Amino acid sequence: MSFVLVQVIVGGLLLGAVYALFSSGLTLVWGMMNIVNFAHGDFVMLGMYVAYVVYTLMGGGPILGAPLATLVLATVGVVVYFALIRDIMKGPMLAQILGTFGLALLLRYSVFWWFGANFLSMPPNIVGGTYAFAGLRIEASRLLAGVVALLVTLGLHLLLTRTSLGSKMLAVAEDQTAAQLMGIRPDTMQAIAWAIAAGATGLAGALIANFFYIVPTVGETLGIVAFVTVSLGGFGSVPGALVAGLLIGVIESLSGYLIGAIYKDIVVYVLFLLFLWFRPQGLMGKT
Amino acid sequence: MPRLIWLSVVAAIAIAYPLLLSSPFQQRLGALVLLYAIAASAWNIVGGYAGQVSVGHVVFFGCGAYAAMGSYAKFGLSPLFGIPGGIVLAVGLAAIIGVPTLRLSGHYFSMATIAVAETMRLIVTNTDWLGAAVGLSGPTVPRNIFDLSFLSALPYYYLFLAILAITLLITWWMTNSRMGFYLRAIKDSERAARSLGAPASRTKLYAYMLSAALTSVAGALYAMMFGFVDPESGFGILISVKILIMAALGGAGLLFGPLVGAAILVPLEEISNSWLGGKGAGLTFVLYGAIIVLIARFQPGGLLSLFTRRSKPTKDTGAGHAP
Numbered sequence: 389m390s391f392v393l394v395q396v397i398v399g400g401l402l403l404g405a406v407y408a409l410f411s412s413g414l415t416l417v418w419g420m421m422n423i424v425n426f427a428h429g430d431f432v433m434l435g436m437y438v439a440y441v442v443y444t445l446m447g448g449g450p451i452l453g454a455p456l457a458t459l460v461l462a463t464v465g466v467v468v469y470f471a472l473i474r475d476i477m478k479g480p481m482l483a484q485i486l487g488t489f490g491l492a493l494l495l496r497y498s499v500f501w502w503f504g505a506n507f508l509s510m511p512p513n514i515v516g517g518t519y520a521f522a523g524l525r526i527e528a529s530r531l532l533a534g535v536v537a538l539l540v541t542l543g544l545h546l547l548l549t550r551t552s553l554g555s556k557m558l559a560v561a562e563d564q565t566a567a568q569l570m571g572i573r574p575d576t577m578q579a580i581a582w583a584i585a586a587g588a589t590g591l592a593g594a595l596i597a598n599f600f601y602i603v604p605t606v607g608e609t610l611g612i613v614a615f616v617t618v619s620l621g622g623f624g625s626v627p628g629a630l631v632a633g634l635l636i637g638v639i640e641s642l643s644g645y646l647i648g649a650i651y652k653d654i655v656v657y658v659l660f661l662l663f664l665w666f667r668p669q670g671l672m673g674k675t
Numbered sequence: 676m677p678r679l680i681w682l683s684v685v686a687a688i689a690i691a692y693p694l695l696l697s698s699p700f701q702q703r704l705g706a707l708v709l710l711y712a713i714a715a716s717a718w719n720i721v722g723g724y725a726g727q728v729s730v731g732h733v734v735f736f737g738c739g740a741y742a743a744m745g746s747y748a749k750f751g752l753s754p755l756f757g758i759p760g761g762i763v764l765a766v767g768l769a770a771i772i773g774v775p776t777l778r779l780s781g782h783y784f785s786m787a788t789i790a791v792a793e794t795m796r797l798i799v800t801n802t803d804w805l806g807a808a809v810g811l812s813g814p815t816v817p818r819n820i821f822d823l824s825f826l827s828a829l830p831y832y833y834l835f836l837a838i839l840a841i842t843l844l845i846t847w848w849m850t851n852s853r854m855g856f857y858l859r860a861i862k863d864s865e866r867a868a869r870s871l872g873a874p875a876s877r878t879k880l881y882a883y884m885l886s887a888a889l890t891s892v893a894g895a896l897y898a899m900m901f902g903f904v905d906p907e908s909g910f911g912i913l914i915s916v917k918i919l920i921m922a923a924l925g926g927a928g929l930l931f932g933p934l935v936g937a938a939i940l941v942p943l944e945e946i947s948n949s950w951l952g953g954k955g956a957g958l959t960f961v962l963y964g965a966i967i968v969l970i971a972r973f974q975p976g977g978l979l980s981l982f983t984r985r986s987k988p989t990k991d992t993g994a995g996h997a998p
Contacts, residue, residue, distance in 0.1 A: 424782040476971055481781045483975035485728040490967025501957035615786045654797050657790040664775040
């Protein structure tokens with residue numbers, strides 16, 4: 389295999405880890421409350437803009453930007469849960485989809501209105517430099533994003549499976565009434581789930597902001613990526629999202645390299661439709 | 676009887692409107708309201724009656740618009756000849772999206788519609804034969820009446836009014852047929868409807884295909900009136916948003932809901948655009964987003980449902996979890 393191809397695959401894996409990070413937020417909420425957040429991609433977009441503001445206006449680096457974006461988005465998640473989700477969850481499907489889709493528009497076009505439609509990019513050398521290993525050249529910003537995203541996604545999995553908070557959330561997902569009888573507040577657990585899910589998008593946004601294009605409409609594409617990842621990985625499964633996210637990252641960058649950059653999104657969307665036709669339960673899901 | 680009286684009053688107002696308010700701006704506004712009412716009524720068949728929220732409905736709109744303009748730009752025929760082609764294309768795409776997703780929970784369907792609309796937009800933007808980012812134009816000077824290219828908005832107004840009437844008649848006929856009966860049962864509880872033998876997936880698919888065909892006609896009419904289509908006006912997500920919000924604001928699943936929504940929102944957008952200029956584009960969609968959220972949160976049935984006597988709220992019990 390040529391070096392270029394290895395380089396492309398490594399790049400895809402690093403980006404895929406970020407996809408996995410924000411998709412695990414979507415899968416958590418979907419698995420726990422059976423509600424799909426159509427604004428999920430726009431949460432990531434918001435995280436990118438928070439990081440952008442921190443870096444450009446406040447002069448902070450990623451050490452300040454990433455935690456701040458996580459915190460801001462986690463707050464947004466909790467607010468959205470109490471103001472909107474808690475009520476539409478019990479409503480008809482139409483209200484659920486319209487509610488989060490309307491939220492997506494509201495966020496996207498508020499940012500559009502405030503910052504304009506232009507592509508923004510980070511000031512250079514926020515995370516500068518390129519590492520070279522055995523002929524591979526990897527930008528520091530991508531390496532940082534990939535590694536942090538991978539670690540946090542694994543941490544999220546451990547949080548859900550190994551801690552008492554995780555068990556409580558799982559209990560609410562399984563049976564709300566039974567959980568309530570055991571002294572667990574479903575409302576609190578679901579609000580925490582929204583904080584975690586939105587916080588993950590904030591962190592992911594801050595991580596990719598260093599090398600991705602920053603534009604208000606980026607959330608649409610990222611939202612579809614998250615949905616495809618969750619569909620492939622099986623809903624509610626963080627390990628599934630991790631594998632699927634890495635896979636999509638690699639497929640995307642390979643098709644971008646082999647067919648052409650403009651077709652990489654098309655490849656992912658077509659793959660998604662093929663999966664819906666032939667394996668709607670996802671890669672690891674059970675029928 | 677009172678229903679018939681109301682109906683004739685609405686029809687009389689619709690017919691008299693462009694004669695009473697006859698400035699070019701007012702006639703054009705009226706034609707646009709009707710055009711969006713056609714598209715939103717078409718959406719209503721699948722989004723309102725079948726309860727499947729198509730978020731990428733613009734894809735059918737684009738099929739119709741590109742087929743109409745393509746038949747002129749590529750073959751020198753009247754744009755009218757493109758309409759059947761657009762319908763075939765739209766119904767075929769509806770099958771590709773609908774067959775796998777309508778068996779799953781509604782989220783898959785919604786997301787698949789966005790993915791297909793985005794795919795089409797990207798493909799068309801990168802296809803030189805379809806004019807790439809510039810798009811296709813219709814006849815600049817009409818060769819004969821069949822080119823349907825008029826300077827005044829008045830002929831379009833009555834053409835759109837006729838098509839809207841046909842669309843509403845089809846919808847009304849559908850709700851009173853066996854299919855409408857199945858759709859109501861499925862929307863109430865899909866599991867119960869299935870267990871009583873209603874072919875749920877197939878009925879939803881038929882509703883989706885019918886909706887796609889009518890939306891494609893709306894797209895063709897849009898392209899004829901504006902004389903061109905480009906990837907944004909043919910396949911852009913914002914057209915989907917407009918179609919969807921008009922139906923939802925007026926009342927999804929109610930016959931006249933989309934018309935009411937269009938009559939409120941089209942003038943609102945025209946006014947905000949002329950007041951705020953280019954800067955207003957973003958703000959209009961901020962407002963649209965806020966309206967959608969508020970409808971979903973407080974009045975999922977839309978404005979018209981405030982006036983209809985409904986004993987019980989609709990609720991979703993059928994779709995349930997993904998497979």
